[in-house]
Amino acid sequence: MANTTLDASPHTSLTDRLVAARAASIVLATANAELKNRALEAISRAVATGAAEIVPANGLDLANGRENGLSTALQDRLTLSEPRLVALADAVLDIVGLVDPVGETVRGRILPNGIRIDQVRVPFGVVGVIYEARPNVTVDIAALALKSGNAVVLRGGSAAENTNRVLVGLIQDALASVGLPRECVQTIDEFGRAGAHELMQARGLVDVLIPRGSASLINTVVAESKVPVIETGAGVVHVFLDESADEAWSVDIVQNAKVQRPSVCNALETLLVHRGAAARLLPPVLARLRADGVVIHGDDETRAFFPDAVAATEEDWQTEYMSLDLAVKVVADIDEAMEHIRRYSTHHTESIITNNLGNAERFLNEVDSAAVMVNASTRFTDGGEFGFGAEVGISTQKLHARGPMGLPELTSTKWLVRGSGQIR
C-alpha cells in the first residue's frame, strides 16, 4: 500500500548523497567544539519550537501506520507530541555539555630517534545508521554524530518517513544557520529498501554502519553489509544466584533486573540458581516476581518449588522475552552456571550474586560478556549509568567497542608523527 507523503524532494542519486556526505565530513572533521555546539543549540531550538511542522507530518505517519495495521506499541514509539519534542530538544542540549572527543590524545611518546608520535582521536568520517520507526533516534543520533565530528546518513523506518523528512530538514536549516554544510545530516528514506541495500554496499563512501533496532534488523545488516558494522545486539541476560547469595540482594536484584524495564536489552531473561540455595532463595525471589506479574518458565526443580510455573523448554533458554517472562533453572554449581551461560548467552550482561570471593573472581574472569557483574543489577549496563552522558548503543561485538558506547566510540584514531629530518 502506497503511503501518503508530504512532498517529493528533487531526487539526487544515493551515491550523490554519499559523496556530499563525504565532502561535508571533511569540513566537519576540523570544526571546533564551539561551532559544533552552536549547531547543536540551533538544532535543539528547532526541535523545541518545530511542533507546527513536525506534529502534522507525524500525524500523517501515524495515520498511515493505523491504516497499515501498526501495533499500538509501535504507534506509541512513532508518536512525537509537543512534550516529547521538548524532552528531545533537552537531550540535544545535554550533548552540548559533553567533552568533544575529537583531538583527544590517547597515548604518545618520543621515540629513541627523537621523533614524537601521538595517537589522537579523529572522526570516522561518514557514519550510516539504519533503524526502525522511532523518530527520536533521528534527532538523537544526528546530534551524537555531529558532536563527534561525523557526517551521518540516516535510513529510518518507512513508517516514520514523513516525520523524519521534516526533522532532517529542520536539522539541516540549523546546520546552515551556523555555517556548517547541510549535508552533515541526510536522510535516504525516500530510496526505500533499495537505498538501505545500497548503503550497506557503499564501502569506501561510508566508514561505519550502525544498525539500531530489532534482532532481525541487526542480523540482516550484519549479514549483508560490506561496510564495517558496529553490532548493537540483543541481550539474553543471566543472573546466577550462588550458594552463598544474600537473600535480600537476590530478591531486590532479580526483581529490578526483570521488572524495572522489561523491554530493554539489559533486562534479565534467565535466572540460574545454585541447587544448594534453591530452597532458601527461590521461594522469596519468585514470590516477589509473582507480585509483579512475572510469568515463570521453570525447569523441573524450579517447578517443585513453584508449581504455577510454565514448563521451560530448550527454546526458553534461547529467548530474549523483552516482557514480564523469566526462564528459571536450578544448576549444580558455578561450573554448570557458567557452562549454561557460555551456551546460551548473547554476551551482553551477566551477574553473579554471591558472598564467595573466589566464585566472584572466577565469574568475572571466565564469563565472556560485554559486562560481567558481581552483586549488581544487570540494568546498570547503560551509557548513562556508566557516566558517558549519552549512549550510542550497546555493542555486543568484540571489535572496536564492547558494551555501552559513548562519544569516543564514534571516533577512530590517527598517528601524528613529528620529526626533524629522521630516516631509517
Added chain:
Amino acid sequence: MANTTLDASPHTSLTDRLVAARAASIVLATANAELKNRALEAISRAVATGAAEIVPANGLDLANGRENGLSTALQDRLTLSEPRLVALADAVLDIVGLVDPVGETVRGRILPNGIRIDQVRVPFGVVGVIYEARPNVTVDIAALALKSGNAVVLRGGSAAENTNRVLVGLIQDALASVGLPRECVQTIDEFGRAGAHELMQARGLVDVLIPRGSASLINTVVAESKVPVIETGAGVVHVFLDESADEAWSVDIVQNAKVQRPSVCNALETLLVHRGAAARLLPPVLARLRADGVVIHGDDETRAFFPDAVAATEEDWQTEYMSLDLAVKVVADIDEAMEHIRRYSTHHTESIITNNLGNAERFLNEVDSAAVMVNASTRFTDGGEFGFGAEVGISTQKLHARGPMGLPELTSTKWLVRGSGQIR
C-alpha cells in the same frame, strides 16, 4: 596440478576444528603470562631445532612451486633455511619479553552509587588469519596470538602447505608439552579454497579475521567475510615537499622512503612538489634517486626538469609500485597537494617536508591517514619503530585499530562491574 603432500591427516570437518578452537580459547583466555611464555619458549626451541623435519617439507613445497612456475621472488619468500629458522626462533623469544596485554585496565571508576566499573583487556577468543605462501607468518602470528590469549586458525597459501603442516605440528607439540591444548593453534590448509570460504562465513565461531598479503587477497576477504575483518592494507604513500622544505631533509627523506625497502607498504609511491620549490628541490632529489636506479614517472612539469622521466598517466597516481618506481607531480600549493592525497591515497601514511609551522599543522589535522607525518620518512610507520616490540600488521581501516597493530590490538575489552546489592 595436484601437489605432493607429506601425509594425509585424518580429516575432521572444518566446523569441528573451529569448535575445538573455541574450546581451546576458553582455556587460553585465563592462562597466565608465565604459562604462555613457557609455551612460547617451547615453540622457539622446536623451531630452532626442527630443521630436520621442516627443511625437507619446505623442499617439497619449493619443488612443487618450481614445477608450478612460482616466481623466484616468491620462492625466496617460501624458503626456510636453517639460518632463517634460527632467526624465526629468536623472534618468538622476543615476544616472551613483551608485556601480556590481557587483564590490563584501560579505564575504571567508582559510580556515584558505589559500584566500581573497570574496562579490562580480554582476548578476542578465536582469530582467523588468511595469508599467502610465507611460512614465517605461520610461526610469527601463532606466537602473537598465543601471547594475547587467542586461539588461532591459520589458512596459509597452498604453496606452503607441507611446510605449514610441519610447523603447526611442532607448535602443537610444544603447546602440549606445557599443558596447553594443541587446538590453540590449528591449520585448515588441507581444506583448500573451500576452507577459506567457510572460515569467512563462520560468524559466531571466529571472532575476527585478519588477512595478510596482497591487495587482491585482502579485497577478497573484505568482500566475502561475514566475520569482522581487520584490514591490513595497501599503501599508496605520499611525500609532499612544501615550498619551504629543507633541501637536505627532502633529499634524504625521499631517498629513504623510496629506496630503503621498496617492496613494503610504508614505502613512498608518489612525490608531490610545491611549484615554488620545484626548481630548487627536484634536481637534487631526483639526481639522488637516479643514482639508486629509481624510475621516475613524472607529470609535464617534472619532465621539464628531468627529461628522462616516463610520462605519468592517471594510473600512476593510483599505483602501489612496491618497486624502484616513483610517480612525481608538481602542485600549486598545499591545498592541491592535500586534494591529490584525498583522491588517491589509501590512507596509510603521508608526510609533509616543510619549515612552515602553519602548513605542518594543517597537514597533520586535515590529512586523513593512519599515520600523518612532518619532516620524517614514511618508513617509520611500523610496529617495531613505534616501540610495540612486535607487529601484527598495519591497519588501514578506521574500526578497532588504525596504523601499526601491536599485541593490545589483538584484544577486545570487557567491563567488570563490582557492586554490593545496588539496583536502579
